[in-house]
Amino acid sequence: MVLIHPGGFTVWFTGLSGAGKTTVARLVGEELERLDLAVEHLDGDVVRTHLSGGLGFSKSDRDANVDRIGWVASRLTRHGAAVLVSSISPYEAMRRRARERVEAYGAFVEVFVDVSLEECARRDVKGLYARAFAGEIEHFTGVSDPYEPPSNPDLVVRTGDEDPHASARRVLDKLAELGVVPDGARV
């Protein structure tokens, strides 16, 4: 038995609502499971259910939410999990804090899912943008609340210009390049 299971890491997908964070993270997760990694997907909705019930969308509540995800991600990384986070996480400072927490135990890979507000609003999968533009939702990122793009992301994927599978492939290539998934794996 070992004190710390080696090999844990966190891939943190940040971007606007509807950018495709969850979709790409799921595809990455499926491939990581095929590689026999123990995946934990901390998706925005899962987290709001299990960790952050009661928190809203003010800056302080958003910060608390992201900080909580970062803390759990760091604990799981310590124990060897392949952690996938998909969360708007709009503030650079809180993403940096998450990185610091995680890097105490394993790699932190920030993936900016970079899709324009116009494209996200056009997709409007959940019908939220229409309501946000109509003023029915306060604190909606990109509409009535800020989004700070990563200044130095480990990877940028643009699901507006490529298929989500292609984006997932590039994430997996990056993980192989960083040595956090096995060399020579079919990724």
Added chain:
Amino acid sequence: MVLIHPGGFTVWFTGLSGAGKTTVARLVGEELERLDLAVEHLDGDVVRTHLSGGLGFSKSDRDANVDRIGWVASRLTRHGAAVLVSSISPYEAMRRRARERVEAYGAFVEVFVDVSLEECARRDVKGLYARAFAGEIEHFTGVSDPYEPPSNPDLVVRTGDEDPHASARRVLDKLAELGVVPDGARV
């Protein structure tokens, strides 16, 4: 690499404020680390900082807090951690829910730290009982809020009658008996 790291488990210490849950859990944790296990101690205060900031002590907030701890404990158990929870966790139903979550991945060992209200109030390490009896703290477990003792705990320790080291030793003996710490380990 394996999909699930085997061997994770959660020891859940429940009992009144001041019963000695944290003290015994720390002693157990130190010994588990000597056995090279990867320990995560989800202590009441740690959890209130990292997971449950903003929650109070109403029944619904207490339930949310305990449910959150149970969820995190289950995720960590899945990845092979030796999880120690020290939390008043006054309601049987929520402890049962935590057990169900954890047992999907590993053993759940409920330890009732059974010390009388009178003894806890006499110790009053944090000065909280004096304030609770004076009516200055609402929802104080055992004084102005219920505590439901476990109906079927895996182990009962009474730090009123024995040294915390003796209590910790009995927890470790139980873990050895359950086979979740190595056979023949000096516990």
